[in-house]
Amino acid sequence: MKAGEDEGGPVCWKGSEVKPAGGSLLSRLSATVSAPGWSKVSCPCCMSERVEPLVMVQLRADVGPETKRWLLRLIGASQKDGGAGLLAHPGEDATGDIIVVSAPRCTLLRATEELGLCKTYQNGEMEAFSYNDRDNFKDSENMEEFLTLAERQYMVKYELDGLRAQRDLRIPGLPDSCTLHKRDNIWQKLGSVGVIVDTFPLHNTGQLTDLSKAWYSGNQLAQPLDSVNRYFGSSVAFYFSFLDFYTWSLLPPALLGLLITYFSASVQKEVVESVSGSQGSGDQDDSGPGVSGHMLQAVFSMLWSTVFMELWKRRSASLSYRWGTLHLAERFAEPRPGFHGDLGVNPVTGRVEPLFPEWQRDLRMAVVSVPVVGLFLGLVVFGMTGFYWGEALAQQLTEDWGSLLSQTLLFLPSILHIVYTNMLATAYRKVAQFLTEFENHREESAFQNHLTAKVLVFTFFNYFAVLFHIAFFKQDVPLLRKRLSSLLIITQLINQVTEVVIPFLVDRFISAPHRTEREDDPQEDKFRNQGKLPPFPGLFGEYIELLVQFGYLSLFSCVFPLTAVLLLLNNLTEIRSDAYKICKLFRKPFCPPVANMGVWQIAFEVLSFVSVVSNCWLLLLSPQLQRMGEEGGMSGTNLLLAAVLVEHVLIFIKIIMSVLIPDEPDWIRKKREHIEYSSMQALRQQKLHTEES
Secondary structure: OOOOOOOEEOEEEEOOEEEEOOOOOOOOOOOOOOOOOOOEEOOHHHOOOEOOOOEEEEEOOOOOHHHHHHHHHHHHOOHHHOOOOOEEEOOOOOOOOEEEEEOOHHHHHHHHHHHOOEEEEOOOOEEEOOHHHHHHEOOOOOHHHHOOHHHHHHHHHHHHHOOEOOOOEOOOOOOHHHOEOOOOEHHHHHHHOOOEEEEEEOOOHHHHHHHHHHHHHOOOOOOOHHHHHHHHOHHHHHHHHHHHHHHHHOHHHHHHHHHHHHHOHHHHHHHHHHHHOOOOOOOOOOOOHHHHHHHHHHHHHHHHHHHHHHHHHHHHHHHHHHOOOOOOOOOOOOOOOOOOOEEEEOOOOOOEEEEOOHHHHHHHHHHHHHHHHHHHHHHHHHHHHHHHHHHHHHHHHHHHHOOHHHHHHHHHHHHHHHHHHHHHHHHHHHHHHHHHHHHOOOOHHHHHHHHHHHHHHHHHHHHHHHHHHHHHHHOOHHHHHHHHHHHHHHHHHHHHHHHHHHHHHHHHHHHHHHHOOOOOOOHHHHHHHHHOOOOOOOOHHHHHHHHHHHHHHHHHHHHOOOHHHHHHHHHHHHHHHHHHHHHHHOOOOOOOOOOOOOHHHHHHHHHHHHHHHHHHHHHHOOHHHHHHHHHOOOOHHHHHHHHHHHHHHHHHHHHHHHHHOOOOOHHHHHHHHHHHHHHHHHHHHHHHHHHHO
16 A cells, blocks of 8 residues: 555535534544544645545445445545545435545645646746645645646545555455455455445536537637546547547648549549449549549658658647646556456565466467457458458349449448448457456556557458458459448448437437436435446547548548548537537546557557558559550569659658657757656655655
């Protein structure tokens, strides 16, 4: 457990307004809850006349009063006594099925230091927060100004997840089979035995209403990203910032695509054929502006993707500094809640904790994870084979029947394959989650990296395998164009329906009638109503959607110049629909502080480099380019070698561009180095002070 902490004290609660209540100091877990109020605080700086409810813990309906009282003591006890050092309120009384949790000032300040957050110093500069120097940080006496709501709520979860049994302990009111053993993760154990049904952060109705008006309810184009960060956290704010930056960055390729389509008759013909489903002649004349437009689109896509990612990294660094997450560091923290193993002494930290041999994890990945992932990749190939069979059958029926109905059948294989890939992706994400849990990673960062890597490999194969096969093996550009247009139109319609329309209808006609509340309803009932909303599914699916979009644009847009136009139109509505979803249709999520997009940023950069190979190959398939090579006396081999040379030149240009455009502005680099230097100096002074004392 962390260092000792001052504990909280009981206060009478009426809504969120509280007044200090009397009572003896709660200093041990064996103490009793003397009154149905907040747990006590003994630290003078943590005394307050107002306690802000941050998190609600939903208990099983039949949990006994003695179990709930024990849990209240556990949450409110000091960290040196094995508690969380938080403030706990039993709701209506000790027999109810909820516990409302808040946090005193000292617990929040210690967590701020442990998480490595930067805050505004008295000189106006951002500095890595130090608990020992807390009085010199701006607003450090007022937690609602010093920390965002999202940070305060995440810190409560951080402390609860860090609860570990200091010794073997029997939980009052539960059978012996539920006994806690030394170093067991208490919160996970209580969840596995059904004592705790759910833990979720509470909405602040006033702040949520103001954010909704400034975000998606009005006609404004700019997003209130700082407000999103304060209310939902930096991970959500980074997603919406990237979505916003990506959407407006689509304007140049969209404008170029419109110009190419408008001024090129051959491109217009190709667009009509791809949308109508008819197949044009494979040897049509591509001379004139059509070919030059395709070439311009291909080269522009390759260079645009590099400039876009480099400029985003600069914007990301600026946001990270502004939101105080620039200095987040990997720390030797407690193991993640789901980690298990034989109890032992960690040779790095010296702490007693569960240990799990690395070779067993590697064996699980090699024997279980890799074959299961391979099985799903095989299912992708099976779906691709079915798509080709359906495509050939639809073409045959169209030729035989020659009716309007048969024309509509041309899109049926694409529709069925898109539905198949979406269902397969949904199933795979659940399997990937299970596999990563089975691998038993100690750190949360390692767990997230392995989970994301599994999903990224599958996503790339699932969504792009057919397109690469058509382009590189079948070398059928008209079919590639038709398939890409189908994906852009049908997939976006399916996503809008499944992500917005269905959740809205379910909430409006099924869930909302059960959450009706009046102004004079008890605050506890209003909190319970928030728990009736479905949990937020996370940003995984949203990032996957953007990654697939980026792949379509950077890899294949030269065969369908209107790609960026369709993506721009989709994303202009995506911003508002995603904002509406997270505000209205789901519970408020816990969001850890992050410094950037993490592994997703690497995935976008990889696609940017793959786009060079894809676009060069697609240009090589151009009949006009091949005809130009024949007229110049170049053989097929020489033409291929020329394409490889151009590919290497373009990759070199992308590398030069990435070097010339720094990942972070110069002023951010200086700020970051200053923060690192100040942190090093503070650590040295703390060490000297410890040695002197």
